[in-house]
Amino acid sequence: MSKDDTSPAEFDDEPENEALAEAYNRGLALQKSGDLAGAEKAFREVLELDPEDSGGASIRLAAIGVEKAPDKMPDAYVATLFDQHADVFDEILVDELGYCVPLLLREMIQRLEVGPFERLLDLGCGTGLTGMALADCTTHRTGIDLSERVVELAYDREAYDDLYVGEAVEFLQEFEEEDGSRPAWDLIAATDVFPYLGAVEPFLQGAVDRLAPKGYLAFSTETLPADALQGRNYMVGPKSRFAQAESYIRSSLDEAGFEVLAMDPITVRLEEGEPVPGHLVMAQLR
Incomplete structure (x- = not known):
């Protein structure tokens, strides 16, 4: 359903998610700019903060070629992605x-x-x-x-x-x-x-x-x-x-x-x- 950079789960503004959101958004920006090493570091930070991977950082790591593709996308990521886009899904x-x-x-x-x-x-x-x-x-x-x-x-x-x-x-x-x-x-x-x-x-x-x-x-x-x-x-x-x-x-x-x-x-x-x-x-x- 995604539109590339708008596809990741958008973390809310709760204090415990601020570091997660910052690392994720930093990874996206670095990926877009072509700094794949910096993006990799940021997305690995995301995975440390969010082991369930509701933001799909493991998918981003695979997309930039630094990790093997997983067998499927994390369930938490897919559920969060579509929950957040449900009202504008169609x-x-x-x-x-x-x-x-x-x-x-x-x-x-x-x-x-x-x-x-x-x-x-x-x-x-x-x-x-x-x-x-x-x-x-x-x-x-x-x-x-x-x-x-x-x-x-x-x-x-x-x-x-x-x-x-x-x-x-x-x-x-x-x-x-x-x-x-x-x-x-x-x-x-x-x-x-x-x-x-x-x-x-x-x-x-x-x-x-x-x-x-x-x-x-x-x-x-x-x-x-x-x-x-x-x-x-x-x-x-x-x-x-x-x-x-x-x-x-x-x-x-x-x-x-x-x-x-x-x-x-x-x-x-x-x-x-x-x-x-x-x-x-x-x-x-x-």
């Missing part, structure tokens, strides 16, 4: 960044002539854009997001039958109904989730365990040129989001037991007026 994402992946997914479903679906699980549901886009081809919709604030906004839109606050992979692995049963879904959607993951294997395995037989998985990714990835499966890109190699996504889907029905190149969003390339994927359990 304005930033749709109006300013030109985000329309949910509508592209709706078009893909029509083109592939799959569905309608009895049960949709929307992981990283945000304020409900995907739930609304797929309302006419799904009967029962469940949404989950790490941000309590955006879940509240999705609730107000009445786009879902059930809503939960939680992390996507943990939900796939652990969620049970009140009677102890483990529900399955016909379609699992994850639009704009993979840019907050690095390694995709835990997510895919969780999806396999929760899909009905021959169920469908739809998701979007961001991509970087092959020379930027330098043979890596994924990395934190210059905009502090994960990009995965197309070959990595394809091989991981195959190993997890999916058939790729479509993997369309798309423009995920705009950053500073420039298109951010990615893919929209529809896969089906074999």
Whole structure:
């Protein structure tokens, strides 16, 4: 959802957070000026002050190339980021960044002539854009997001039958109904989730365990040129989001037991007026 330098969590003005905010803002300024050594020092200070990493300093360290990319973004960072931007979420994402992946997914479903679906699980549901886009081809919709604030906004839109606050992979692995049963879904959607993951294997395995037989998985990714990835499966890109190699996504889907029905190149969003390339994927359990 980010706009690069506006994406980090903005620390409040409580006295205990003043040092944290100062170190973080110093790191951002040094990174922007090209002083990567100074930025590294500042972001390491942030991590010492905030071990849960609600500001995403570990992601910044990976973005400037001084740390290996983590397997995913810190949960505290993602939750804080989206909580703080919840009230302007759609304005930033749709109006300013030109985000329309949910509508592209709706078009893909029509083109592939799959569905309608009895049960949709929307992981990283945000304020409900995907739930609304797929309302006419799904009967029962469940949404989950790490941000309590955006879940509240999705609730107000009445786009879902059930809503939960939680992390996507943990939900796939652990969620049970009140009677102890483990529900399955016909379609699992994850639009704009993979840019907050690095390694995709835990997510895919969780999806396999929760899909009905021959169920469908739809998701979007961001991509970087092959020379930027330098043979890596994924990395934190210059905009502090994960990009995965197309070959990595394809091989991981195959190993997890999916058939790729479509993997369309798309423009995920705009950053500073420039298109951010990615893919929209529809896969089906074999």
